[in-house]
Amino acid sequence: MLTTLNTGSPIASGQPVTDAPPPFIHLKGVRKVYRQRGQEFLAVSDATFDVAEGELITLVGPSGCGKSTLLKILAGLHGHDGGIVRIGNDRQPFDAGRDIGMVFQQALLLKWRRILDNVMLPAEILGLPVKESRERARHLLALVGLAGFEDKFPYELSGGMQQRVSIARALVHDPKLVLMDEPFGALDALTRERMNIELRRIWQDSGKTILFVTHGIAEAVFLGTQVVVLTARPARMAARITIDLPEPRTLDIKTHDAFGAYTREIYGLLGMH
Amino acid sequence: MADTAQATPGTGNGEAPRLAMQLGRMGPAIGIHLALLALWYAVTAWGGIPRFILPSPVDTVATLLQPHYNWGMHIYITTIEVFGGFILASVFGVALAVVFSWWPVTGRTAMPLLVTLNMIPKVAMAPLLIVWLSYGIVPNIVIAFTICFFPIVITTARGLREVESDLVDLVRALRGSRKQIFTKIQLPSALPYIFSGMRVAAVLAVAGAVVGEFIGSERGLGYLMLQVQSSLDTPAMFMCLALISAIGIVLYGLVVFGERLFVVADARLD
Ligand SMILES: Nc1ncnc2c1ncn2[C@@H]1O[C@H](COP(=O)(O)OP(=O)(O)O)[C@@H](O)[C@H]1O
Ligand SMILES: [Mg+2]
Numbered sequence: 434m435l436t437t438l439n440t441g442s443p444i445a446s447g448q449p450v451t452d453a454p455p456p457f458i459h460l461k462g463v464r465k466v467y468r469q470r471g472q473e474f475l476a477v478s479d480a481t482f483d484v485a486e487g488e489l490i491t492l493v494g495p496s497g498c499g500k501s502t503l504l505k506i507l508a509g510l511h512g513h514d515g516g517i518v519r520i521g522n523d524r525q526p527f528d529a530g531r532d533i534g535m536v537f538q539q540a541l542l543l544k545w546r547r548i549l550d551n552v553m554l555p556a557e558i559l560g561l562p563v564k565e566s567r568e569r570a571r572h573l574l575a576l577v578g579l580a581g582f583e584d585k586f587p588y589e590l591s592g593g594m595q596q597r598v599s600i601a602r603a604l605v606h607d608p609k610l611v612l613m614d615e616p617f618g619a620l621d622a623l624t625r626e627r628m629n630i631e632l633r634r635i636w637q638d639s640g641k642t643i644l645f646v647t648h649g650i651a652e653a654v655f656l657g658t659q660v661v662v663l664t665a666r667p668a669r670m671a672a673r674i675t676i677d678l679p680e681p682r683t684l685d686i687k688t689h690d691a692f693g694a695y696t697r698e699i700y701g702l703l704g705m706h
Numbered sequence: 707m708a709d710t711a712q713a714t715p716g717t718g719n720g721e722a723p724r725l726a727m728q729l730g731r732m733g734p735a736i737g738i739h740l741a742l743l744a745l746w747y748a749v750t751a752w753g754g755i756p757r758f759i760l761p762s763p764v765d766t767v768a769t770l771l772q773p774h775y776n777w778g779m780h781i782y783i784t785t786i787e788v789f790g791g792f793i794l795a796s797v798f799g800v801a802l803a804v805v806f807s808w809w810p811v812t813g814r815t816a817m818p819l820l821v822t823l824n825m826i827p828k829v830a831m832a833p834l835l836i837v838w839l840s841y842g843i844v845p846n847i848v849i850a851f852t853i854c855f856f857p858i859v860i861t862t863a864r865g866l867r868e869v870e871s872d873l874v875d876l877v878r879a880l881r882g883s884r885k886q887i888f889t890k891i892q893l894p895s896a897l898p899y900i901f902s903g904m905r906v907a908a909v910l911a912v913a914g915a916v917v918g919e920f921i922g923s924e925r926g927l928g929y930l931m932l933q934v935q936s937s938l939d940t941p942a943m944f945m946c947l948a949l950i951s952a953i954g955i956v957l958y959g960l961v962v963f964g965e966r967l968f969v970v971a972d973a974r975l976d
Contacts, residue, residue: 505875508875508879509879510875510878510879530880530881531880531881533879533880535872535875535876535879537872537876539870539872541870541872541873541876543890543891543894543895544895544970544972544973545894545895545897545969545970545973554876554877554890555876555880557886557890558877558880558882558886558890559880586970586972587972588970588971588972606880614872
């Protein structure tokens with residue numbers, strides 16, 4: 434059993450020599466077992482996929498299929514019980530203690546801080562230079578469409594706007610990997626669609642590698658360069674599908690035949706016809 | 707982005723209309739207090755109730771002008787006891803809850819003991835405290851302290867516990883230290899809880915101090931209350947009650963003021 438979470442030295446990674454650039458994230462046969470009161474519970478098994486640098490990969494599956502668990506393993510918050518987890522390569526080394534940005538279903542803003550200071554939180558934790566970070570935070574608030582809201586308090590913003598702030602917060606320390614766990618799951622359907630388009634734009638502007646977890650199949654197909662399909666009971670990775678849809682992705686690609694074919698395929702994989 | 711259009715930055719209400727609005731909202735509250743005073747006066751003026759049962763508000767206030775009561779000294783003593791017990795309880799209560807949160811094993815061990823000790827009616831402990839600490843303001847401060855301590859520990863501990871685990875994960879993923887988690891997230895998010903515990907304690911502190919004065923004291927409004935009772939001086943008894951309440955109201959007001967200062971409106975617990 435080989436388990437590494439390294440910063441990507443070529444020797445340690447033991448990459449086979451090929452022409453293709455080494456992946457930014459490499460998962461192979463990743464397994465996670467939770468133990469509770471002597472009971473073992475398999476939360477993730479067989480997770481095997483690669484993510485290239487700058488990809489927006491989506492993870493889709495029913496609740497309980499281990500999506501959040503997989504993100505926590507990638508964030509270094511949980512260990513795993515088998516398989517290989519490797520992030521970074523020699524061209525793009527990955528510092529596990531600083532290169533992670535996270536967005537959750539709830540925006541989880543600090544109620545007592547103004548918006549700009551909320552965005553600053555990761556920079557403070559990492560002890561980054563204040564002046565540059567504040568500049569960056571302002572820039573990111575503009576990127577997520579919230580220029581002018583720097584001095585507001587979270588309660589003055591709608592749910593969708595709060596979630597934009599949390600996206601800016603996830604980017605402020607310029608991490609190489611952004612993990613998003615159902616970030617739009619608590620938003621109403623229209624705001625959610627708008628945020629999907631926004632996220633594609635933010636992703637393209639920032640060039641980040643993003644892992645996006647959702648239980649919305651259409652959302653997964655619309656956003657992802659690849660979709661990883663996970664099933665529950667037993668927790669297993671069912672498939673990895675590369676999404677080839679016309680760019681730029683606008684809402685009308687949802688009416689494309691190819692879009693329908695992808696969603697049908699995923700419904701099928703999840704046992705829903 | 708239509709959802710950004712719901713609020714535009716940089717708008718704020720003028721100060722003057724806000725003050726007027728607040729006064730407007732407080733109008734009914736002030737009104738009902740004045741109405742009660744008026745009713746009190748009316749009953750005493752035309753109700754034919756003997757003065758030693760129910761003195762009029764005028765008689766009550768008039769006692770303030772008689773120097774032999776020595777109001778200033780008694781107010782001073784009771785205030786010291788109430789504020790002293792309350793402040794000590796706030797400082798040690800919050801500190802203990804922080805210890806419990808930092809080393810959970812201490813909380814698991816000591817909390818059940820605290821719950822048991824809290825079952826002892828503090829008021830019933832007063833005679834014993836007076837034996838231990840002798841007469842004077844010290845035992846009364848201690849009684850006020852013991853009565854305030856528990857609600858502050860409980861609410862603070864709860865506030866420190868109810869921190870969003872995803873938020874802690876976010877900080878941990880960046881290798882944030884425990885101290886950073888504590889100072890940047892845990893403690894500020896516990897502040898509303900701390901203030902809500904302090905509001906409860908502010909009311910209890912007054913009761914604690916005055917009971918101490920009833921039982922063994924030579925000074926303070928509780929002591930004075932017993933003194934004037936023996937001569938059926940009801941107006942002075944009413945005045946004692948009014949002043950004791952006033953001390954409680956001032957303390958409570960200060961807590962609320964601190965809460966407004968340090969806790970953003972949206973996060974306050976009611
Ligand atoms: N800390 C934990 N201890 C025990 N079981 C857990 C823990 N976290 C998650 N699980 C279980 O693992 C399974 C996968 O959870 P999760 O990764 O949160 O799924 P998802 O995010 O896809 O809904 C669930 O059945 C959940 O109950
Ligand atoms: Mg989840």
